[in-house]
Amino acid sequence: MTHYDVLIIGGGQAGIPLAHALANGGKKVALAERKDLGGSCVNFGCTPTKAVIASARAAFQARRGAVFGLRVPSVAVDFPAVIDLVHMTGRTHPEINSELNRKVGVKRISIATVRQLERRLELARTMLRGR
Numbered sequence: 001m002t003h004y005d006v007l008i009i010g011g012g013q014a015g016i017p018l019a020h021a022l023a024n025g026g027k028k029v030a031l032a033e034r035k036d037l038g039g040s041c042v043n044f045g046c047t048p049t050k051a052v053i054a055s056a057r058a059a060f061q062a063r064r065g066a067v068f069g070l071r072v073p074s075v076a077v078d079f080p081a082v083i084d085l086v087h088m089t090g091r092t093h094p095e096i097n098s099e100l101n102r103k104v105g106v107k108r109i110s111i112a113t114v115r116q117l118e119r120r121l122e123l124a125r126t127m128l129r130g131r
């Protein structure tokens with residue numbers, strides 16, 4: 001059975017840097033993420049919303065072209081294309097996982113493994129209480 005010093009639940013803005021720091025400090029780290037590594041910030045929060053804002057700003061500036069001595073006949077927002085851009089800026093790529101493992105030796109484990117570990121821990125607690 002593999003032994004870990006630390007189990008981190010959640011691979012978001014808090015979990016990933018913590019995993020890096022602990023692994024760099026010599027700890028054997030396991031990370032459990034139920035969905036996409038990167039958490040809310042990179043997958044649907046900070047980064048994707050900034051991509052939408054960037055498109056909105058570009059459209060706004062283009063419409064004010066005359067102020068800058070530009071002739072911009074018309075500006076149309078292609079919303080599906082904006083959303084494609086949003087998805088491209090998200091960092092949910094399979095390589096994040098392998099990069100994380102390779103760089104700092106953090107092992108990503110499944111939620112099922114976490115549940116197994118919890119059951120073992122509970123069993124150990126029960127046995128200790130019985131002593």
Ligand SMILES: Cc1cc2nc3c(=O)[nH]c(=O)nc-3n(C[C@H](O)[C@H](O)[C@H](O)COP(=O)(O)OP(=O)(O)OC[C@H]3O[C@@H](n4cnc5c(N)ncnc54)[C@H](O)[C@@H]3O)c2cc1C
Pocket residue numbers: 009010011012013014015032033034035036037038039040041042044045046047049111
């Ligand atoms: C629309 C939006 C825009 C934002 N913009 C900004 C911004 O511009 N600047 C800024 O500083 N902040 C912004 N934030 C806030 C920022 O996203 C959060 O502060 C940050 O992501 C919190 O990090 P975290 O690691 O605590 O949580 P998260 O990044 O949410 O990570 C938690 C992770 O834990 C996982 N998880 C949860 N429960 C379990 C479980 N039981 N088992 C396994 N995995 C689990 C989740 O799947 C998730 O991946 C924004 C948030 C949103 C929603």
